[in-house]
Structures are given as C-alpha cells and as structure tokens.
Amino acid sequence: MSDGPDQAEEVLLRYVERLALVFAQSGIPRMPARVFAYVLAEDAERYTAAELASGLRVSQAAISGAVRYLLQTGMLAKEREPGSRSDHYRIYDEDIWGAIFLKRADALIAYEEVSAEGARVLPPGSPGALRMRQNQEFFAFIRAELPLLLQRWHEHRRTLTAGEPPGG
Known part of the structure; x- marks a missing residue:
C-alpha cells in the first residue's frame, strides 16, 4: 500500500x-x-x-x-x-484577490462618507474632526487609486501567467 x-x-x-x-x-x-x-x-x-x-x-x-x-x-x-x-x-474569480478588493470598494465609499459626516458634525478644528477629515481623504484616495492599481496588477498578472497552461 x-x-x-x-x-x-x-x-x-x-x-x-x-x-x-x-x-x-x-x-x-x-x-x-x-x-x-x-x-x-x-x-x-x-x-x-x-x-x-x-x-x-x-x-x-x-x-x-x-x-x-x-x-x-x-x-x-x-x-x-x-x-x-x-x-x-x-x-x-480566477483573479481571487483582485475580485475581492473590487467587491470591497463599496465599503470604501461608506467609510469615506461616514468620515466626511464626522468631519462636518464634530467641533471644527478638534482632533476628532481633523482625524475624520484625514480618514475621509484616505478612503477617497484609496478608492480613486484602486482601479489603477488593479489595472497594473492585471497587467503584471498576465506577465506571470504568459505561456502557462489554463488553470496553471
């Protein structure tokens, strides 16, 4: 055996x-x-x-x-x-992480929106309001960069899998 x-x-x-x-x-x-x-x-x-x-x-x-x-x-x-x-x-998806990150893009919108609300409703100039404004900008930045990053990843991924058999 x-x-x-x-x-x-x-x-x-x-x-x-x-x-x-x-x-x-x-x-x-x-x-x-x-x-x-x-x-x-x-x-x-x-x-x-x-x-x-x-x-x-x-x-x-x-x-x-x-x-x-x-x-x-x-x-x-x-x-x-x-x-x-x-x-x-x-x-x-065949591109597991690309698909997961793309599906999570909606969460970035929610994070950005709730952070913007915090920046508006918290006392102007307060540490909390400033952190919420920074949060808002961070999530806006990541959301804007995500499609470009995924495009670069897909291009890179194609070079990794060039010449490999399907599924390999």
Missing part, C-alpha cells in the same frame, strides 16, 4: 491550517479562514458543503456558518448545477 495520497492530504491540511492562521490573525473568523484556505489550496474548482466538511474533517454545521460569512464578504461564490439539489461553492 502506498501512503502517497494520505501523506499528500496531510501536507495539504497542515498547510491549510497555517494559511488559515494568517487569515485569522488578519481578522477573518477561524472557520471561514479554514474554509477559504482550503478552497484556495485544494485542487477542485467547486465544492459542496459535504465536500468541504469531509476535506477539512469538520461537521457540515461548521461549514454552513463559514460559507455564509465567505459569501457575505465576497470571498466565495455560490452556484447550483442544473438538476442538482446541492449548492456548490467556488472562489469568486
């Missing part, structure tokens, strides 16, 4: 846990971090909740809440195959 597939699975799961820890340290809840890390690192294109639970060796109930979080934050997409009764989950 070969221990290759089992060993490969153990290596994958150890790596998934390391990657999930980095995601969790950046603010993603632990189980969504594990699911997202698994979907990024494992080879399949789409997963059912049962496949995610089996792959991560957790309950489907744990997957349910994690997937809900990942869908709400735009980190995963949900599809249903014709004739299937199960939802399938996948990374949102």
Whole structure:
C-alpha cells in the first residue's frame, strides 16, 4: 500500500491550517479562514458543503456558518448545477484577490462618507474632526487609486501567467 495520497492530504491540511492562521490573525473568523484556505489550496474548482466538511474533517454545521460569512464578504461564490439539489461553492474569480478588493470598494465609499459626516458634525478644528477629515481623504484616495492599481496588477498578472497552461 502506498501512503502517497494520505501523506499528500496531510501536507495539504497542515498547510491549510497555517494559511488559515494568517487569515485569522488578519481578522477573518477561524472557520471561514479554514474554509477559504482550503478552497484556495485544494485542487477542485467547486465544492459542496459535504465536500468541504469531509476535506477539512469538520461537521457540515461548521461549514454552513463559514460559507455564509465567505459569501457575505465576497470571498466565495455560490452556484447550483442544473438538476442538482446541492449548492456548490467556488472562489469568486480566477483573479481571487483582485475580485475581492473590487467587491470591497463599496465599503470604501461608506467609510469615506461616514468620515466626511464626522468631519462636518464634530467641533471644527478638534482632533476628532481633523482625524475624520484625514480618514475621509484616505478612503477617497484609496478608492480613486484602486482601479489603477488593479489595472497594473492585471497587467503584471498576465506577465506571470504568459505561456502557462489554463488553470496553471
């Protein structure tokens, strides 16, 4: 008997846990971090909740809440195959991080608007009002630069993947 597939699975799961820890340290809840890390690192294109639970060796109930979080934050997409009764989950886009950052652009507008409100309603010249004005300008700047940054990333990404087979 070969221990290759089992060993490969153990290596994958150890790596998934390391990657999930980095995601969790950046603010993603632990189980969504594990699911997202698994979907990024494992080879399949789409997963059912049962496949995610089996792959991560957790309950489907744990997957349910994690997937809900990942869908709400735009980190995963949900599809249903014709004739299937199960939802399938996948990374949102071939350009995972570009798609995630683009989906988060709406949050930048909200941050900018609420910061502008703070700059207006807090006492003029107060430290809080000045910080809110700086916040407003920061988010306006990031929002304006994001399309250019993503365009540069897409150009750079094309040079990285030139000559690679599709999906590679």
